[in-house]
Amino acid sequence: MSNNQKIALVTGATRGIGLETVRQLASAGVQVLLAGRDANKAAVAAQQLSGQGLPVESIALDVTSAASIAAAADEVAKKYGRLDILINNAGVFIDDFAKAPSEQSLETWRDTFDTNLFGVVATTQAFLPLLRESQAGRIVNVSSGLGSLTLHSDPASEIYDIKVPAYNISKTALNGWTVHLAYELRATPIKVNAIHPGSVKTDMNSSGELDIVTGAKSSVEMALLDDAGPSGSFVHLGEVLPW
Numbered sequence: 001m002s003n004n005q006k007i008a009l010v011t012g013a014t015r016g017i018g019l020e021t022v023r024q025l026a027s028a029g030v031q032v033l034l035a036g037r038d039a040n041k042a043a044v045a046a047q048q049l050s051g052q053g054l055p056v057e058s059i060a061l062d063v064t065s066a067a068s069i070a071a072a073a074d075e076v077a078k079k080y081g082r083l084d085i086l087i088n089n090a091g092v093f094i095d096d097f098a099k100a101p102s103e104q105s106l107e108t109w110r111d112t113f114d115t116n117l118f119g120v121v122a123t124t125q126a127f128l129p130l131l132r133e134s135q136a137g138r139i140v141n142v143s144s145g146l147g148s149l150t151l152h153s154d155p156a157s158e159i160y161d162i163k164v165p166a167y168n169i170s171k172t173a174l175n176g177w178t179v180h181l182a183y184e185l186r187a188t189p190i191k192v193n194a195i196h197p198g199s200v201k202t203d204m205n206s207s208g209e210l211d212i213v214t215g216a217k218s219s220v221e222m223a224l225l226d227d228a229g230p231s232g233s234f235v236h237l238g239e240v241l242p243w
């Protein structure tokens, strides 16, 4: 690995948008740590890509486990001493579509927030010291258009009737965290942005309209932002979305 090769870590990268994000970043010459909560699954996924000559290696990281996050950050610190790109991609969708917003169980709310919000905050806190060692740190929070309160309040919006509250509001909160962290880091080279991948056909979204290659593009674009790029924004394929 050359000294100026960027190092990225993508959480929840064993399948779906995360796995494709790893492939695209590695194809762009970035050294990528493919993180998965199941170490074996992550190793198999990483080997498939490294077998194609891509600079990919696996790392175990369950974003709901403080011990797992600490061990992963320690591993990266010892091996590389810095991190240039953190993509908080891991996410769950466990709302019951058959239930009204007021009927989703508290367990659903808690489990969703554990991964989609607290998992992101905890992972970011652990890797921030390593991102500060980068000359141009980038944090990408994989949010969703479903987190937009502006769109949810607009009867003309395509998402108006998709009121699955635990998932949607976990992404609204993730957007809020993005704005707060971008503010904290405004005088540093680190940029923090939220993205909406689009409605992408994956295990999470069987009715997705976009293919997975397109679905990973927003994450990759914001990961590879140059110094003139935005921080504290919410975007999809280069277009700014309403909060």
Ligand SMILES: NC(=O)c1ccc[n+]([C@@H]2O[C@H](COP(=O)([O-])OP(=O)(O)OC[C@H]3O[C@@H](n4cnc5c(N)ncnc54)[C@H](OP(=O)(O)O)[C@@H]3O)[C@@H](O)[C@H]2O)c1
Pocket: 011, 012, 013, 014, 015, 016, 017, 018, 036, 037, 038, 041, 061, 062, 063, 064, 088, 089, 090, 091, 092, 115, 119, 142, 143, 144, 145, 196, 197, 198, 199, 200, 201, 202, 203, 204, 205, 208
């Ligand atoms: N697909 C869409 O249309 C869409 C739209 C908007 C936003 N998003 C967001 O895009 C991201 C990726 O979604 P996807 O569609 O690719 O979903 P997916 O195919 O269900 O993949 C989710 C990934 O997250 C991982 N994960 C779940 N809990 C985890 C944990 N505690 N620690 C680490 N990894 C964990 C899963 O790992 P395992 O393999 O171990 O289960 C899997 O790799 C999510 O944040 C999602 O909310 C997706």
